[in-house]
Amino acid sequence: xxPLSHPRAEDINIYAVLHALAEPARMQIVRTLSRADGxxxxxxxxxLSKSTLSxxxxxxxxxGIIRQExxxxxxxxxxxxxxxxxxxxxxxxxxxxxxxxRTEPPLPSV
Numbered sequence: 417x418x419p420l421s422h423p424r425a426e427d428i429n430i431y432a433v434l435h436a437l438a439e440p441a442r443m444q445i446v447r448t449l450s451r452a453d454g455x456x457x458x459x460x461x462x463x464l465s466k467s468t469l470s471x472x473x474x475x476x477x478x479x480g481i482i483r484q485e486x487x488x489x490x491x492x493x494x495x496x497x498x499x500x501x502x503x504x505x506x507x508x509x510x511x512x513x514x515x516x517x518r519t520e521p522p523l524p525s526v
Contacts (some may be wrong), residue, residue, distance in 0.1 A: 420477060420484050420492075425500040428480035433505070436479035437512055440520075442472045446481060447520070449496040450513050456491045457484075480504075 423429075436442055441462055448460055457473060464472075473494065476482045481501065484492040501509045 419486070422477060422483055423480040425480070425497075425504055428501065428504050430505060430508075432479040433481060433501070433508070436475050436481055439472070439475075441469075442476055443516055443520070445472060445476060445494070446496065447513060447516055449482065449494060450498070454493045454495045456487055456493055458491065
């Protein structure tokens with residue numbers, strides 16, 4: 417499995433972050449990661465094809481919202497880059513997550 421590139425914290429772009437968070441499936445991924453230390457790609461309970469989910473993870477990774485690391489086998493573990501996002505855009509992620517919690521149905525327990 418080839419290593420993936422992640423933007424440096426100082427290169428994270430607000431427009432890319434807002435674009436990535438504007439899609440419901442990606443927002444569900446971020447909401448789930450906000451409550452978990454790290455999750456493999458296939459464990460999010462989102463009813464989309466593997467290729468579509470991979471595309472969503474790529475958008476989130478390239479926007480600087482998540483970090484993906486190789487895991488045993490052919491999987492990747494995803495983590496939220498909360499500290500880096502909070503340093504770059506103070507309060508943004510928390511506000512977006514709070515708004516999503518008020519407007520979206522509850523997520524299943526992790």
